[in-house]
Amino acid sequence: MSKPVFSLKNVVVTVGDGIQILKSINFDIYDGDFITVLGTNGAGKSTLFNAIAGNLAIASGEILHHNKNIAHETAVKRTDYLARVFQDPKMGTAPRMTVAENLLLAEKRGSKRTLRNRGLTQDKLTQYADITKVMGNNLDSHLNTATGDLSGGQRQALSFLMATRVKPELLLLDEHTAALDPKTSEQLMHATNDQVETHHLTALMITHNLADALKYGNRLIILNAGNIVLDVRDDEKQALDESQILKYFVS
Amino acid sequence: MSMIVSSIGQGLLWAVLGVALFLTFRILNFPDMTVEGSFPLGASTAVTMITHGINPFAATLAAFFVGTIAGLITGLLYTKGKIPILLAGILVMTASLSINLRIMGSANISLLDQKSIFSIKILQHLPKYFDSVFLGFVIIVIITAGLIFFLQTELGQAFIATGDNPNMAQSIGIQTDRMTIMGLMLSNGLIALGGAVIAQNNGYADINMGIGIIVIALASIIIGEVVFGELTLNERLIAVIIGSILYRLVLLVVLRLGFSTNDVNLISAIVLAVAMILPQLRHALKLDKVIKKGVTTHE
Amino acid sequence: MNKRLLSTIAIIIAFLAVAFVITSKPTQQSRTKTYVPTVGILQLVTHPALDEIHRGVVAGLKSQGYSGNKIKIDYQNAQADQSNLKTMSQKFTNENADLAVGIATPAALSLAKTADGSSPVILAGITDPAGSGLVKSTKRPGNNVTGTSGDSPLQQHLGVIKRVAPQAKKLGIIYTTSDHGGEYNAKNMEKIAKKAGYDVKLYTISTTNDMQQVAETMANAVDVVYAPQDNGVASAMKTLINITNKEKIPVIPAVNTMVKDGGIATISVSQYNIGYQAGVMAGRVLKGKDTANYPVKTITDGDMTVNLKQAKLLGIKLPTSMVTEAENKGEVFK
Numbered sequence: 019m020s021k022p023v024f025s026l027k028n029v030v031v032t033v034g035d036g037i038q039i040l041k042s043i044n045f046d047i048y049d050g051d052f053i054t055v056l057g058t059n060g061a062g063k064s065t066l067f068n069a070i071a072g073n074l075a076i077a078s079g080e081i082l083h084h085n086k087n088i089a090h091e092t093a094v095k096r097t098d099y100l101a102r103v104f105q106d107p108k109m110g111t112a113p114r115m116t117v118a119e120n121l122l123l124a125e126k127r128g129s130k131r132t133l134r135n136r137g138l139t140q141d142k143l144t145q146y147a148d149i150t151k152v153m154g155n156n157l158d159s160h161l162n163t164a165t166g167d168l169s170g171g172q173r174q175a176l177s178f179l180m181a182t183r184v185k186p187e188l189l190l191l192d193e194h195t196a197a198l199d200p201k202t203s204e205q206l207m208h209a210t211n212d213q214v215e216t217h218h219l220t221a222l223m224i225t226h227n228l229a230d231a232l233k234y235g236n237r238l239i240i241l242n243a244g245n246i247v248l249d250v251r252d253d254e255k256q257a258l259d260e261s262q263i264l265k266y267f268v269s
Numbered sequence: 270m271s272m273i274v275s276s277i278g279q280g281l282l283w284a285v286l287g288v289a290l291f292l293t294f295r296i297l298n299f300p301d302m303t304v305e306g307s308f309p310l311g312a313s314t315a316v317t318m319i320t321h322g323i324n325p326f327a328a329t330l331a332a333f334f335v336g337t338i339a340g341l342i343t344g345l346l347y348t349k350g351k352i353p354i355l356l357a358g359i360l361v362m363t364a365s366l367s368i369n370l371r372i373m374g375s376a377n378i379s380l381l382d383q384k385s386i387f388s389i390k391i392l393q394h395l396p397k398y399f400d401s402v403f404l405g406f407v408i409i410v411i412i413t414a415g416l417i418f419f420l421q422t423e424l425g426q427a428f429i430a431t432g433d434n435p436n437m438a439q440s441i442g443i444q445t446d447r448m449t450i451m452g453l454m455l456s457n458g459l460i461a462l463g464g465a466v467i468a469q470n471n472g473y474a475d476i477n478m479g480i481g482i483i484v485i486a487l488a489s490i491i492i493g494e495v496v497f498g499e500l501t502l503n504e505r506l507i508a509v510i511i512g513s514i515l516y517r518l519v520l521l522v523v524l525r526l527g528f529s530t531n532d533v534n535l536i537s538a539i540v541l542a543v544a545m546i547l548p549q550l551r552h553a554l555k556l557d558k559v560i561k562k563g564v565t566t567h568e
Numbered sequence: 569m570n571k572r573l574l575s576t577i578a579i580i581i582a583f584l585a586v587a588f589v590i591t592s593k594p595t596q597q598s599r600t601k602t603y604v605p606t607v608g609i610l611q612l613v614t615h616p617a618l619d620e621i622h623r624g625v626v627a628g629l630k631s632q633g634y635s636g637n638k639i640k641i642d643y644q645n646a647q648a649d650q651s652n653l654k655t656m657s658q659k660f661t662n663e664n665a666d667l668a669v670g671i672a673t674p675a676a677l678s679l680a681k682t683a684d685g686s687s688p689v690i691l692a693g694i695t696d697p698a699g700s701g702l703v704k705s706t707k708r709p710g711n712n713v714t715g716t717s718g719d720s721p722l723q724q725h726l727g728v729i730k731r732v733a734p735q736a737k738k739l740g741i742i743y744t745t746s747d748h749g750g751e752y753n754a755k756n757m758e759k760i761a762k763k764a765g766y767d768v769k770l771y772t773i774s775t776t777n778d779m780q781q782v783a784e785t786m787a788n789a790v791d792v793v794y795a796p797q798d799n800g801v802a803s804a805m806k807t808l809i810n811i812t813n814k815e816k817i818p819v820i821p822a823v824n825t826m827v828k829d830g831g832i833a834t835i836s837v838s839q840y841n842i843g844y845q846a847g848v849m850a851g852r853v854l855k856g857k858d859t860a861n862y863p864v865k866t867i868t869d870g871d872m873t874v875n876l877k878q879a880k881l882l883g884i885k886l887p888t889s890m891v892t893e894a895e896n897k898g899e900v901f902k
Contacts, residue, residue: 093439094439094442094443094444094445097439097440097441097442098442101440101441102440108434109434109436109437110437110440111434111437112429112430112433112434112437112438113433113434114429114433115426115429115430115433119426122426123426123427123430123438123441123443124441126423126427126441126442127441127442128442131423131424131426131427131443132422132423132424133419133422133423133424134422134423135421135422135423136421136422136423136425136426180441
């Protein structure tokens with residue numbers, strides 16, 4: 019097994035009066051892993067994401083990126099190599115700007131923004147039409163529509179595209195289909211899986227859907243009360259079924 | 270007839286304020302009270318420099334820089350000091366009252382015998398009030414063109430995104446604090462520049478010039494939006510300029526109707542209130558489709 | 569581009585083009601025999617002293633034959649709003665006013681700028697017109713501006729202070745930072761009072777809202793107060809007096825209207841007279857007198873004004889000579 023791209027060593031996250039949300043997490047992420055994350059409410063899933071992304075400071079421990087501790091790097095700095103899609107479709111796109119403009123913005127993640135013209139050429143638009151077609155919900159015919167006028171499903175699909183436009187070293191999917199209706203949710207899940215596999219992305223995906231957690235990804239972890247209680251990959255993961263998982267949810 | 274020309278001239282000069290305030294009020298989405306301080310700051314800087322023999326154009330430029338400093342301070346108070354933006358602006362505005370007195374040395378400096386940017390040769394042979402029309406036009410076109418160019422650059426787009434959805438902006442690597450400070454600096458620099466120009470047009474700088482500035486700037490923006498409705502971003506900037514001219518024309522009509530100039534403040538407030546309520550009325554009565562505040566640009 | 573936007577721009581440009589052509593041609597002004605001149609009077613703010621000047625101006629014009637239907641007077645009051653001054657000055661120019669009268673320095677400055685060397689501007693009671701740049705010198709104004717200057721007789725005021733409060737050692741002088749005239753008089757009084765041996769403290773207000781607090785601070789630190797010719801202080805006189813009365817401190821103001829409002833006594837240059845003389849000068853200029861060589865009239869003759877009611881309130885016994893002087897030649901307020 020090659021070296022991990024990301025590594026959490028004894029990471030503890032506390033809140034308020036020293037209540038530990040994450041209790042000494044040890045966790046390695048390897049290149050190409052597509053890890054589904056399950057857990058009860060309050061188990062610490064979102065906290066884990068916030069800690070990795072830099073939105074929450076860790077109380078102790080290290081977060082390593084290629085063996086360098088990034089625990090003190092700001093969240094904005096970490097976006098050089100890290101991308102995130104949130105549950106709320108409104109969070110991932112700029113509502114008054116068009117689909118094309120949002121994609122243009124996403125293209126500059128990790129690079130310096132200068133006084134050069136943004137470059138919304140006809141070529142670019144054609145390029146965007148192609149990549150949005152893949153997601154399947156008519157985004158390609160709305161390239162010049164303000165995202166505030168799009169449906170939740172369209173905005174989420176766009177958020178996903180934006181997060182992966184510049185290939186991130188780690189993609190955090192924070193229940194990104196949970197706020198959508200079943201059909202749109204399934205559509206986005208399919209498209210997500212396609213993109214992750216096609217582009218060989220390394221991703222962590224929080225989901226409440228047991229079926230999805232088992233179906234997608236090569237690795238599965240379950241969080242319970244701030245600890246990782248299960249971490250299985252490949253064949254071991256394939257062999258699991260829903261009833262076996264449920265016991266890990268009991269405190 | 271001359272009064273209308275004069276109104277257009279004043280409208281063009283004051284449009285600088287509308288366009289400048291647009292950056293913070295509409296793009297960054299917050300009310301910046303610093304402007305009531307940076308406007309007289311620009312005026313006092315320029316006038317003091319001119320009375321000390323400095324070239325009026327250089328003095329006007331210096332006013333711009335002084336304004337950016339005011340914006341910088343507000344920006345730091347807001348982003349690093351975590352002071353709510355309204356208060357941060359008011360603090361800087363209040364501080365600048367004393368600073369202005371220091372700069373000017375007294376409450377009122379007159380430019381009566383001095384050269385100003387309005388003294389240049391070309392303007393002297395123009396018919397009455399056309400000097401402010403001509404110079405006002407040149408200034409506002411340069412500034413607006415500059416802003417339009419800027420807003421379509423990578424940096425400009427990041428700036429717009431910061432105001433539109435700061436969380437999302439951060440998640441794609443935009444330093445939103447820096448964008449906010451930059452916006453405040455640019456906006457207040459332009460407001461101060463406007464102050465310098467208008468002081469030279471009025472012939473004096475006075476310590477109380479800043480009072481009511483934010484309403485005048487807002488009027489240009491709001492009137493432009495209400496009259497012209499749904500527009501692209503670039504068009505909206507131009508609409509602010511026209512809005513400023515329309516505002517001056519409305520004031521002119523008010524005066525002609527026999528209202529005293531003392532009623533001007535009340536009339537302004539009424540005009541603004543009506544302008545802001547109008548869109549809602551149109552929607553409620555289904556007269557028009559909803560005016561979306563779209564920042565869409567088509568190419 | 570949006571159609572409405574484009575068409576509005578087109579209309580504005582078209583209008584400007586037409587206006588440019590039309591106003592480029594010089595218009596003939598026909599003066600008929602029954603020509604009625606228009607005079608604009610621009611007053612900065614309402615308070616008794618400036619109102620008195622205004623009354624004087626109208627009377628002065630009348631004395632020159634300009635009253636009733638022989639003259640059109642456009643009176644504008646800026647209500648202390650600086651941005652109104654420009655609008656009002658331009659109004660005068662646009663109605664082709666033959667002459668404008670400015671009451672208070674900012675009004676005069678605004679008129680002068682708008683008149684731009686051509687139409688005559690008469691100053692009514694401006695302190696230090698040369699220092700404000702309105703005239704080249706008071707002897708030879710040099711351009712289109714002249715009028716009356718109401719220089720405060722500061723030495724005489726100092727004399728009044730001595731007579732009213734002979735035991736006083738600490739003198740407080742209060743003025744408004746944005747009032748050029750107030751500052752000018754305050755600083756000059758400071759100079760001569762210091763020479764006369766007083767311990768002088770300067771107090772400033774930036775708006776009338778500050779008066780309450782500043783007056784309280786001042787009243788606790790001084791024995792007597794001098795209120796110079798200052799528009800802000802004049803406007804907030806009643807507030808000042810409320811506080812000084814509590815500490816039983818006499819206030820010697822610069823003008824009679826302020827004595828009426830609660831000052832003890834002063835040698836007052838009649839504001840009415842200042843306005844009257846300005847009105848007379850205006851009348852003469854309307855008849856053709858050249859402003860450039862018309863010296864600014866500085867009016868320094870003052871009359872003793874006393875407020876007996878205030879004196880009684882503060883337990884001050886005014887020298888009988890003062891009261892008699894006021895009764896004979898000046899004004900007595902009971």
